[in-house]
Amino acid sequence: MGARSSGRDSVGRSRRFPGERLLWTGMAVDAVGSGMYIPFSLVFFQHVTRLPLPLIGAVLTATGFVAMAALPLVGAAVDHWGAKRAQLALYLLRAVGFAAYPLATVLPLFAAVALVTAIGDRGFPAAQQARIGELVSGPELERLQGVSRSLTNAGLGIGTLLATGLIAGLGDAGFLTAAWLNAGSFLVAALLNQRVPGGAQPTATPGPRTRRERGGYRLVLADRPYLGLTAANFLVALGYSALSVLLPAFAANWLGTPQSLTGSAFALNTALCAVAGVPAARLVRRFGDRTRAAAAGAVVFAVAFLGQAALGLARPHSVTVVMTGLLAAVAVATLGELLHSPALSALSTEAAPQPLRGRYLATYQLSWSLSRTIAPSLFTLLLAVHGSLPWLFVAATALASAALLLRLGRSLPADAVRPVPVLIPAPTPHDAEARTALEATA
Numbered sequence: 510m511g512a513r514s515s516g517r518d519s520v521g522r523s524r525r526f527p528g529e530r531l532l533w534t535g536m537a538v539d540a541v542g543s544g545m546y547i548p549f550s551l552v553f554f555q556h557v558t559r560l561p562l563p564l565i566g567a568v569l570t571a572t573g574f575v576a577m578a579a580l581p582l583v584g585a586a587v588d589h590w591g592a593k594r595a596q597l598a599l600y601l602l603r604a605v606g607f608a609a610y611p612l613a614t615v616l617p618l619f620a621a622v623a624l625v626t627a628i629g630d631r632g633f634p635a636a637q638q639a640r641i642g643e644l645v646s647g648p649e650l651e652r653l654q655g656v657s658r659s660l661t662n663a664g665l666g667i668g669t670l671l672a673t674g675l676i677a678g679l680g681d682a683g684f685l686t687a688a689w690l691n692a693g694s695f696l697v698a699a700l701l702n703q704r705v706p707g708g709a710q711p712t713a714t715p716g717p718r719t720r721r722e723r724g725g726y727r728l729v730l731a732d733r734p735y736l737g738l739t740a741a742n743f744l745v746a747l748g749y750s751a752l753s754v755l756l757p758a759f760a761a762n763w764l765g766t767p768q769s770l771t772g773s774a775f776a777l778n779t780a781l782c783a784v785a786g787v788p789a790a791r792l793v794r795r796f797g798d799r800t801r802a803a804a805a806g807a808v809v810f811a812v813a814f815l816g817q818a819a820l821g822l823a824r825p826h827s828v829t830v831v832m833t834g835l836l837a838a839v840a841v842a843t844l845g846e847l848l849h850s851p852a853l854s855a856l857s858t859e860a861a862p863q864p865l866r867g868r869y870l871a872t873y874q875l876s877w878s879l880s881r882t883i884a885p886s887l888f889t890l891l892l893a894v895h896g897s898l899p900w901l902f903v904a905a906t907a908l909a910s911a912a913l914l915l916r917l918g919r920s921l922p923a924d925a926v927r928p929v930p931v932l933i934p935a936p937t938p939h940d941a942e943a944r945t946a947l948e949a950t951a
Contacts, residue, residue, distance in 0.1 A: 526644050530704035533660055537703035539600075540661040542694025544668020545675075545687040546607075556684040556695055557610050558619045568620050569627075576627035577878040580871045583632035586865025592639035593702070595867070599636055600699035603629035607692035611685050631878050635870040642858040642866060644705075647928040648794045650855035655790025658850060660780035668786050678876060704861035729868050734920040736872075737913060741803075742853060743876035744910035748810045748903045750884035750892070752778065752842060754833075755892070755899050756817075763821055763896030764831050773832070774839045781843040789847035798920035799856040806849025807911035814904035821897035845907075853914075859925035 546553045554565045587595040606626030613619040645653050671690075677685035729735070756774060760766045796802035818839040825831055840860030891899035918926050 531701045533656060533707050535698040536657055536666045536718045537660045538694050538701065540664025541668040542691040544665035545672040545691050547665065551686055556681050557688055558613055558850045560616065560619060568623055572620065572624040572627040573882055575624060576631040576774040577882065579628050580632060580635065580875055580878065583635055584868035587636055587639050588865055592636055592643055592867065596636040596640050597699050597703060598790025599629045604692045604695035607688050610688045635867065635874045638854065638858055638870050639866050645661050646859060649856060651790045651851045654851035655787045659783050659786030662779045666779045666783065678841060724866045726868055726949065729872050733845035733867060734917055737917050738857060738860065739873050739876045741910045741913040741917065742873065743880055745807045745810060745849060745905040746877050747884060748814060748907050749902045750880050751888065754884045755888040758892060759821065759896055760835060763892065764824060766828060767832050774835055777836055777839055778843050781840065782847065785847055790851045793848060793852045798918060799852045800914045801927055803849050803856065804850035804911040804914040805844045807907045807914065808853065809845030809848060810842055811904040811907040813838045813845060814900045814907065816841065817895040818900035818904065821900060852861065856925055860921050
């Protein structure tokens with residue numbers, strides 16, 4: 510397994526693997542680039558392509574569905590060539606897509622480029638999660654997931670500020686600059702990740718393949734506990750989508766708050782995730798049981814959503830009361846996110862057998878893709894009936910997810926549910942010198 514680390518040394522310090530800082534830096538650069546377009550996605554594409562906004566939305570929805578269907582191919586690529594190679598290929602695919610956006614001024618070209626970037630964006634989390642699983646295991650997975658979440662949120666915030674400044678200062682040219690800088694960020698992240706050593710070897714090696722390798726997705730679909738884990742994540746993933754899709758429409762159309770004030774809720778969520786990601790990962794490790802930690806996060810989510818539902822029922826006239834209620838609910842939801850995300854990410858990685866980890870994680874990622882795809886229409890339909898209804902719905906799905914996770918704790922692999930740190934003797938001076946030399950060559 511190369512440089513994989515799986516615990517703490519004999520004096521209780523986290524063991525880091527060679528190239529870990531390079532991995533972190535690549536994550537941060539990727540996040541800054543993504544932050545430059547995510548908050549402005551529809552307007553971004555409108556200014557870059559000059560196509561009508563409804564047509565852009567329809568193209569992005571269609572390409573999103575096609576990209577979701579391509580996820581199994583990404584999983585097979587991870588298992589065949591290794592997570593590192595798949596990750597680098599997807600970085601390059603995303604870079605090419607965003608670099609080509611300024612050229613996509615007619616519908617066929619825009620659809621082609623949008624499809625390329627959608628496949629890269631939807632497939633990348635599965636490859637990155639598999640790559641992290643190659644490098645660390647056990648309780649160290651939560652630590653790295655916590656660092657990843659903190660860096661991602663900090664990077665998204667910085668990228669959003671940079672894009673806002675570019676657009677304010679350069680006008681339409683700012684959108685083109687943001688597209689090219691985003692493409693450049695993927696190239697830089699790829700170069701940094703290329704230098705991170707270690708990880709599992711791909712299964713595409715000479716010699717007879719194992720039964721697991723031959724089984725492919727048939728074995729994934731036969732693994733009912735893992736499919737249950739994917740279903741549990743889908744139920745709570747709708748809640749994640751509610752924070753980005755439902756909250757703005759609920760606040761503006763049902764509560765009547767200015768759209769600018771809703772940005773404060775997103776800023777709070779991003780800041781809390783950036784600051785508290787690593788401490789929250791330590792808290793998750795203290796649970797000792799990942800299904801219980803993830804279930805606790807889902808219950809906290811439900812509490813936050815019930816708070817939003819209560820706000821929708823009361824519909825207070827005071828903007829101060831509304832904003833206080835919104836921010837309080839977002840803060841509670843962020844706590845749920847900080848508990849749920851590292852636990853379930855680590856669990857989904859270690860519950861997947863190594864020879865088929867790419868296919869397993871691609872299947873797991875379908876839960877995120879499906880929730881993001883159906884969330885806009887689902888929440889719009891429920892919001893049209895009553896402002897509290899969509900919040901009650903996601904509260905119910907979060908509680909159902911928590912119950913399912915607790916039940917799955919008895920059937921998923923025990924070492925994935927309750928990881929045991931591997932105690933490794935403290936390094937000798939000779940070991941320290943060798944490790945320093947390895948990091949210098951990384």
